């Protein structure tokens with residue numbers, strides 16, 4: 001007989017819980033940066049500055065000019081499942097922001113040394129908190145900061161050596177960081193992005209109007225707009241727009257395909273299939289189209305609460321979405337038939 005007062009099951013320490021969550025969403029500097037840029041965009045930022053040393057492992061700093069965080073919310077922002085973005089089930093069923101789970105900051109804080117500086121719109125000054133592996137080390141202290149938020153992390157995975165082992169070379173990690181900034185920059189042409197690495201500006205993207213090909217050129221290459229058809233298609237409450245690469249501009253790999261749903265980059269089987277089908281009459285076997293597409297629809301008709309990283313979504317009427325995307329691309333391709341050459345790039 002065992003002693004009934006003894007337990008084998010116990011609740012985990014909050015820091016460990018955060019580190020477990022970090023295991024799901026924070027794989028490398030780039031996944032951390034994705035979460036931080038999403039937060040800046042959710043805060044209404046129009047300019048986002050990213051400055052990293054050693055590919056963000058040693059130091060990653062992101063500044064935005066969004067609405068900032070209240071002094072009294074700074075500690076809360078680092079608590080798990082704490083968010084300003086949703087309140088009840090009804091909100092959860094029509095997510096209009098990129099974040100909503102309240103997991104990113106506590107997860108990042110649990111595997112880095114972090115400082116947050118923020119000044120709320122309307123506040124007279126900024127405030128700063130620091131945390132060390134999730135332990136808040138200070139009460140907010142006053143700091144000079146323009147309206148907006150600066151988050152700085154140091155020594156990613158310093159306290160979780162098992163995860164640190166999986167980091168690749170700085171060159172590889174930086175490539176991922178650069179990819180994230182480019183993807184986010186494709187999602188919001190109206191937001192300026194800057195990326196600096198080891199003290200040098202490596203990417204500077206001024207804000208431009210929503211469908212301005214200059215942003216596309218800077219992110220994907222000068223030749224992309226001229227080898228693509230820009231189009232807009234509308235069906236009921238769904239709107240698909242963007243650049244569909246000409247068949248003559250196809251690639252041997254599916255490495256230049258971006259699909260944004262309500263501003264969020266997704267990798268969805270239904271969508272990939274629909275696009276492929278839209279191209280099937282005009283593309284040779286084994287070739288992959290280039291595309292940067294934007295689907296806008298009522299957020300209530302799609303569930304983004306499927307996976308912690310939110311790359312996957314569930315459409316409530318996936319058949320309707322599939323046929324809309326497929327038919328749109330088919331129409332675009334058939335009407336651009338004149339421009340379809342036999343030249344193959346790459």
Ligand code: ADP
Nearest residue numbers: 039043077083084099100101102103104105149
């Ligand atoms: P979520 O984005 O899911 O709400 P996070 O852990 O990423 O969760 O962020 C927690 C909260 O901190 C957000 O809900 C938001 O209120 C605040 N926050 C985080 N980053 C910023 C930022 N750059 N500007 C303004 N508020 C922010």
Ligand code: MG
Nearest residue numbers: 035039099104
């Ligand atoms: Mg977030």
